[in-house]
Amino acid sequence: MEVLKIATAGSVDDGKSTLIGRILYDTRSLTDDKLEAIERTSKQKGFDYLDFSLATDGLVAEREQGITIDVAHIYFSTAKKSYIIADTPGHVEYTRNMVTGASTSQAAIILVDARNGVIEQTYRHFFINNLLKVKDIIVAVNKMDLVDFAQEKFDAIKTEISELATRAGSKQNITYIPVSALNGDNVVDASSNTPWYNGQTLLAHLEGLEAQDVYEESVARLPVQTVIRPKTDEFHDFRGYAGKLYGGSLAVGDEVTVLPSKTASKVKDIYFFDKKYQEAARGTSINVTLENDINISRGDIIVKSSELPKEAKQIDTKICWMDANNLVVGKKYLIQQGANVIAAKVAGIDSVIATDFSGETPATELKLNEIGNVSLKLAKTLFYDTFEENKTTGSFILIDPQTNNTSGVGFIQ
Amino acid sequence: MNDLRVNTLESEAIYIMREVAAQFEKPVLLFSGGKDSITLVRLAQKAFWPAKIPFPFLHVDTGHNFPETIEFRDRLAEELGIELIVRNVQDNIDAGKVIEETGKYASRNMLQTETLLDAIEEFGFDACIGGARRDEEKARAKERIFSVRSDFGEWDEKNQRPELFDLLNGKIELGQNVRVFPISNWTELDVWSYIEKEDIEIPSIYFAHKRNVFLRDGMIWSAQDDIVYREEDEEVVEMEVRFRTVGDMSCTAAVPSDAATITKVVDEIRKSTISERGARIDDKRSEAAMEKRKQQGYF
Known part of the structure; x- marks a missing residue:
């Protein structure tokens, strides 16, 4: 199944945990025992709503302070794909953890409180996702229920972020969605409160994104992690160069150059476990043998000779x-x-x-x-x-x- | 010959296995004979084929494991020709280093930590590969792939080493060790689907079977081996059950099930409305049970 990694950024006050909780709840991804635990703790704390941050803020210190300190990973799936949410902190003092979460994500949800509009934190989230070249950005304008679903509030935020994107030279796909995480408007189910909004719900939008890895547009790069030399009778002279292929593809017969030695050779065999393949796609952890016996060790990079870095x-x-x-x-x-x-x-x-x-x-x-x-x-x-x-x-x-x-x-x- | 398409989670796990072999002097794979560690073994085979898995297996045996799992553990290690190191919690109890819990909820689960840390010290392991997954529990959801532990095994959860892209930094000081979690991003369903797809053999207790059990707190406990403490008024009945998670018998409950094949198990997991660790009493001790155990050096 396809896997899509999404980073969420925003503070607890923006309703980030509520949004994630809402997605989990509406896609029926929360199991009964986890839901009961949330109900129990919410009740004990005297809340008259379900506090979903209890499901995402996994550390005692986070629950004590009501903030997210480090990245949490949350998993759910639909019939179409598997999702991994990297729930990242919004506070400036945890920027490094936000970068950590965003670095492995293909899409990012940036939460904006409709009442407050674009604030300093929004800038930072946008900046970091731009720095990391996260391909798809979803600006979820939350708490629309608290501004009476006013289109002008939504439009103002949209205009401001669009201008920011232009200034930043952003090449990302940016999508704006008006939501109420608390009530579920436009999260999984379309809302009747936003007749002026013709776009998709948040989940429908995520379902439509291509779950391709981040190396998609680049040429083939194979950093050698380890050299596999079994020295058994059957594989006496076997020397495999094991690594993950980042970008492009690699096929048997391709002319390659090994860096830093700049030695040229050709791909002899491509193995994945005990099977040989004609061509490997990006993202695969392969084991490659070359036509010539050359000196290759960990840290070397195998590239196509026509695509030198x-x-x-x-x-x-x-x-x-x-x-x-x-x-x-x-x-x-x-x-x-x-x-x-x-x-x-x-x-x-x-x-x-x-x-x-x-x-x-x-x-x-x-x-x-x-x-x-x-x-x-x-x-x-x-x-x-x-x-x-x-x-x-x-x-x-x-x-x-x-x-x-x-x-x-x-x-x- | 055909083209290789990516299986993101599988390639990620293989990549992590190879980083461990390349970056550490004395790695070890924690192997209990449970489904997650069996999956790890398959991934390690794939990472290094046609060479052998380049590290030994370690099992911290509480003495309260299901006999089926122990038999399976020994057999798989032998088939693969991998050294299996077993260290027993019982030895630490006998030596008076740890004290056995008593009463209705007594379990040796917590006591494993001490034995694990002893084994790490005894063999000088610098990396321990484990089958923990982030979807299991909310403190685990916070865990890095390479999780650095102090020489007391402690997890400094508020000050974790940043992990960028898939760059893994395994540099440590002498005495520290790294816990490595190659299937961090897998869900329970991913593991089961993989076992089905790869046709991996697993211990029989994962499939529906008739067993003598008793009920307590809405959970089903094994009454077959006299290991789980049972009060006299807790009546033993025979039920068709299977185990969804296999840990220490004293903290692992069974689930009612008629899933006797892997396809039926996968189907059951897909439809389940209870989480995997819902059958683990060790997590129900408090809201922060797992976080506390991890701080002390548990997995």
């Missing part, structure tokens, strides 16, 4: 910083791109980018949850694509060698 020893990147220790010029990190890990040094910090689209300001360091333009000097030549071209070879994480923490994520420009 770029190479450099210094790169310009956008970095989202996720560590309490600031990013400073001169500090050394390890960068991990696919299966490739190389040493890097911060060559320069150009500016910090405001997530409310108000512009860039010069900076000498990046603090936790800040996003900035940073150039990195690399110990070895890096073979890469821009993030726009390929999400795998165009992105990396920075690991602090002193703490082993994942300190930031970078997008190659």
Whole structure:
């Protein structure tokens, strides 16, 4: 079955948990025991409604404070596809967790409270989904019941975000839907309260999205994770290069180049488990053998010879910083791109980018949850694509060698 | 020869298995003979074929497991030629390191943590691959794929390492270990459908069978092996049941079922209105039962 990953962004106050709860409830995805637990706790807390945040906010600290701290994963399915919702926090101090959730999603639901309109958080959500090039954005204008389903409220929000998208140079598909998560208007069932709205309900829209992975438009990139050498009698000389194919497709007989050695060869066999295939589609975890016996190890990338990536020893990147220790010029990190890990040094910090689209300001360091333009000097030549071209070879994480923490994520420009 | 189409969840799990083999010195696969760990074994086979699975199996045996599962566990490990390490909760009880719970709801489920941490230390395992899924429980829904634990096995749930795209950072300090969850994004139905599609053998207790049971708190408990504490007035009856989840007998309830084949099981799961862990008494202890156990080093 197709799997569609969706990130939701918004605060509890926007009714995010209620919206997710509503989707689960109306698609009958909440089992009786989970529903009973929600009913029981809601009643105990004296609420006269079902508090669905109890189903999504899985940590004690989250329930105590009534906020989402970290990404929760929620699963439901329809007859058509399986859905994974990455429910992400909205507060600025948890931006890194929002980036984490959005990074694996193909679509994002941004919640806006119809009464408050576009606020700072909306800008941030939009900014991050734009940074991560999430393909489909759904702006769910919630709490329409509290503004008497007034079309002008909805239109004002739509206009403001459209202008923002133009300013940001967004190439995403943006869809606007007026909803009331509490009452269920336009979530799963169409509402009679919004006769002026001709679009689909939220679920109908999601059902129509193509559940294709994020690497769809790029060319084939196969980062080698591990070399498989069984050394058994039957497979004495077998040398398989195992990895996940990102983008494009790879077929037996394709002329390929192995990076960084730039050795050329041809694809001999493509295995998935014990079966051979003529061609592998993107997203498959394959095991490939080549015609020539060449030296390949973890971190190398196999590409089609006609589709070579770029190479450099210094790169310009956008970095989202996720560590309490600031990013400073001169500090050394390890960068991990696919299966490739190389040493890097911060060559320069150009500016910090405001997530409310108000512009860039010069900076000498990046603090936790800040996003900035940073150039990195690399110990070895890096073979890469821009993030726009390929999400795998165009992105990396920075690991602090002193703490082993994942300190930031970078997008190659 | 035909073209390979993507099965997103399967390829994701294989990718994770390969990252474990490449990034860690001493990984181990936690294998209980339950359906989730059986699925892990199949995925590991696929990840490394034609080579053998490059890590041993570890089972923390509470001594209260279903005999059918234990028999299955031993047989599969032997067939695959994989080393199976078994460590017993009973040994820690005998040594006085942990105290057995008593009373009506006594279970050895909590005691597994200590034995697991001991085994990690004994063998120096730096990565433990487990079959936990995010759809099982709300604290598990928060878990990363690579979950870093301290040398006390503790989960720092408020300060988890960010995980971007499918980039997995397995770098740790000596003494720390990583819990790895390759089927994080699978649902119970995904697991069952996969078992059906791949025609994977599973222990017989997952299928409907006649069993001596007794009822308590609306749940069905096995009365076959004298392991679950039963009060005198709790009457034993024979029922047609199966197990949806197989853990320690003392905290795993049966469900009434006539699903005797995998196709019928998949169908039953699809129509079920109760969650899988609804049959686990260990999660019903409190709202935060799972989170607390994880903080202490449980899976």
